[in-house]
Amino acid sequence: MRLLPFIFLLWLTQVSPHLLAQTRHEALFTLHGSNTIGSELAPRLVQGFLQGQGYRQVIIKPGNLSNETRVEALTPSSNQTVAVIIEAHGTATGFGALKQNPTDIAMASRAINSEELRGLSQLGNMRSFSSEHIIAIDGVAVIVHPHNPLAELTLDQLAAIFSGHITNWAELGGANAEIHLYARDGNSGTADTFKSLVLSDQPSLSGDAQLFESNRALADAVAKDENGIGFVGLAAIAQCKPLAIGQSGVDALKPEQIAIATEDYLLSRRLYLYSADQPEGSLPARFLRYVHGAEAQALVAKSGFVSQTPIAMQVRPDDGPAEYLALVKDAQRLSVNIRFHEGSAELDNKAKHDIERLIQLAKTEAFRHRKLLLVGFGDQQQTDDRALVLSRLRAITVKAELHANGIRVAPVAGFGAANPVAANTGSARLRNQRVEVWVL
CATH class of the missing domain: 3.30.1330.60 (OmpA-like domain)
Structure with a gap:
């Protein structure tokens, strides 16, 4: 019986391209990728967009699997139920889905890298103004338990902690206790951003780190662990304590609105949507215009990120x-x-x-x-x-x-x-x- 979940996942992996293509065919449009964007922000943006387009009874519903969402609505002129499908399994999966053509829009919590850019070259220049859309500013917050007395860290200290070179809070002036590491998994754009900004000069993330697909689950774990430290998107700080982050010769800043909005905070980052050129007047094209406007940016702020207005x-x-x-x-x-x-x-x-x-x-x-x-x-x-x-x-x-x-x-x-x-x-x-x- 223990083999059944494994066999099911193996079967799902084999048929997923067909299922994804079928899902895309039945949807108004689809978004795949970043959990940071897809867990709450993207559904809210899609809901606001559809309401503005005259769709009725627009509701956000859980999808078939964890970290998947359906935004369902009735069409403006009939009672036909339609949906936008959002699958949020990490930034890398978004670019993969864009390449395989089962999605219209890739969600990314980091900029597209050179390898992904080459792999999508058949769709055009994904760094062009028409293909790359920055929809919000986020801060990768370094979080600890609320009772942790630490107030700030330098990037060097942060790198030493998450690469396993500093393993005890006493080395940072805290209690004599082992540091417990919590990190996002390998598909996460949050993890990619953290590694590029913090661990670029270090061997790798420590193998002792517990990995999470979801920001929320990671923050919940740190909130229960007085010796824990992790990193999450700004909207997922929840009950944890965010630390100020500095650098040699540069003042430490907390992940607060002005520092993140101006991108002065060292772990601030942009949140992206990527798409091939969409037909003028199509729903995906109108949605990509919508996300830059004041109404959508107000939803960005309500979702816990920093608006660009x-x-x-x-x-x-x-x-x-x-x-x-x-x-x-x-x-x-x-x-x-x-x-x-x-x-x-x-x-x-x-x-x-x-x-x-x-x-x-x-x-x-x-x-x-x-x-x-x-x-x-x-x-x-x-x-x-x-x-x-x-x-x-x-x-x-x-x-x-x-x-x-x-x-x-x-x-x-x-x-x-x-x-x-x-x-x-x-x-x-x-x-x-x-x-x-x-x-x-």
Whole structure:
């Protein structure tokens, strides 16, 4: 009898391509991939979208297997029941489903990698503006039991813990107790993000870590273990205690809204949808437009992630060049940083949508008579002068886009490699290539 579950899973694996194709045929459209997106956010977005399209009695129902969901509805003009199918078994499964053609949209809690990009080349350039859609900002939160006295860790300490080089809380100033590791499994984009940001210079994740397919299950386990530490998406912190994360020469930041929205938090990340070009006017194409709008971004916030809709916040920096501190003294900071393709002043895909959001914000009554202030920063270059020029050029690029749409912008400023939010080494330095947006 013990062999029956194994035999069933083996059978399911063999027939799953056929079943997936059949499911896709019967659905309005399908999404496969990231559990971070698919567990709650994607169903809410699909529900909101269908309601806006005139579908009636839109309800979210569990699917046939764990981490699968059906969003069912009645069509606008009849009582026919239709559904959108969401299967959330990890980012890698989304790209696999996109390649095999049993899904319309892949959900990913990390950017597509080079191998996946090549494997999907027959569908076009998956990094293009029409194929890559950033739908929310998330923070990979490092969580411990609420009674744990630890407040912050550096990236180096975090790497030593999860690679098994630090195994006792006493090594971090805590109790003399063994550290228990909790991690997401190999299909998870959360795990991929954590490994790339934290374990890139370490051998591998410790074999002692307990692995989970679900963020929620991992957080529940840490909440019951006073010696536990794990990592989850921002929306799954639940009853656990999130730690501030820093780096040598960079202040530790908690996974809080402003730090995540601006992507200054070292473990912040983007959440993506990927799709081949959809026929104009098709439901998938309309859904992909919908996720960038204010209504969908409000659902992002309700789901526990950070919306990309810019909001003005009172922020008082206490560090940086004197000219910078004087510029922003009486300004409010918007919850967005404009970012660029590596080493250039070319807007990335998120930035292009962020520009559109800034234009909409600037045209509202509350902001119509105010000016935007753009402040550029960068990573260290061969010379300070080059870093300064690039930081200013990035701010000028943003100003040109806004000015072309009639938006008032104050004279721009650039401060080179000042005020780093990450170390100026490796891929981390890309976080420093940014334009802050303030409102005067």
